[in-house]
Structures are given as structure tokens and as C-alpha cells.
Amino acid sequence: MLQKLSYSNLVLAMVYLLVYLKSGTFNSTAGIFVVIVFNWLCLRSYQLDNYKWKIWHYLTGLWSLYFIGTIIYGSVFILSSSLEYSFISNDTLIYLLISIVFSLSVLLHLGVYVKASYKAVS
Known part of the structure; x- marks a missing residue:
């Protein structure tokens, strides 16, 4: 599951980009780059069957959380203003859909990867 989530996050990052x-x-360019690096680290851990985290995992994981937080923050305010004015265009709807799917996918991936790392350490 971790490998499939990594590949889907890479595809979603490119689509979002x-x-x-x-x-x-x-911020946005570095955020996409860090998400790609984090998923690459996960795929490398999967291939080596070594899920123990190093400093790079923590740095890219925290930056990914920050980036996804900014995406969610922006999406909430775009959605709230669209509801306030009772108008949402197709471009806005596509952006919100991609942002929500991308955010949930990265958060799910991060959770599964943290769980795999925790099992490897203990």
C-alpha cells in the first residue's frame, strides 16, 4: 500500500503542478519538490526494506505537512468565499477537487509511513 500511495502522490503532485x-x-514550488523527495525516500525505503527514518525523512515530512496545511487553508477560504457569493466556476471546482484529493493522499501516506517507521524501530 505504501508503494502505491507513493506513486499516486507523485502523479498527483505533477497534476497539481x-x-x-x-x-x-x-513556497509552492519548494512544497511540490519536498513532497516528491519525501515520496522518493519512501520508495527507496520500500526497495531496501528499511523503514528507519533519518534526518531527511523528518525534514521533508515536516515541510510536507506545512505545505499541505497551506493548501488546506487556502482551499477552505476559497470554498467559503464561493459559498458566500453563491458562485463557483469550473476552474475553482477543479482546483478544489485536486487540492482535496492531493492533501488527503499526502496525509494518508504520511500516516502509513510513520506507522511503518514506528514498527521498524520497535
């Missing part, structure tokens, strides 16, 4: 980030800021 192509659909939303036409001229990205440092």
Missing part, C-alpha cells in the same frame, strides 16, 4: 502552478512562488 501542471494544473495550478503556472507561475509558482518559492
Whole structure:
């Protein structure tokens, strides 16, 4: 399951990058890059069958949480303003859908990977 989640996160990161980030800021570009690196570290751990985390896992995992937090924060305010004005365009709907699926996928992946790391340590 961890391997499939990693591959789906990589695909979703590329879709999010192509659909939303036409001229990205440092935060958004670095966030996508860190999500990709974190998933690569997970795939490497899966291939080596060594789920013990090193400093890179913690750094990229925390930055991924921060990035996903900003995506969720922005999505909530976009959704609330769309509901307030009773209007939502197709572009906004697509962005919200991609953002929610991407955020949930990364959070689920992080949870499963932390659980696998915890089992490897104990």
C-alpha cells in the first residue's frame, strides 16, 4: 500500500503542478519538490526494506505537512468565499477537487509511513 500511495502522490503532485502552478512562488514550488523527495525516500525505503527514518525523512515530512496545511487553508477560504457569493466556476471546482484529493493522499501516506517507521524501530 505504501508503494502505491507513493506513486499516486507523485502523479498527483505533477497534476497539481501542471494544473495550478503556472507561475509558482518559492513556497509552492519548494512544497511540490519536498513532497516528491519525501515520496522518493519512501520508495527507496520500500526497495531496501528499511523503514528507519533519518534526518531527511523528518525534514521533508515536516515541510510536507506545512505545505499541505497551506493548501488546506487556502482551499477552505476559497470554498467559503464561493459559498458566500453563491458562485463557483469550473476552474475553482477543479482546483478544489485536486487540492482535496492531493492533501488527503499526502496525509494518508504520511500516516502509513510513520506507522511503518514506528514498527521498524520497535
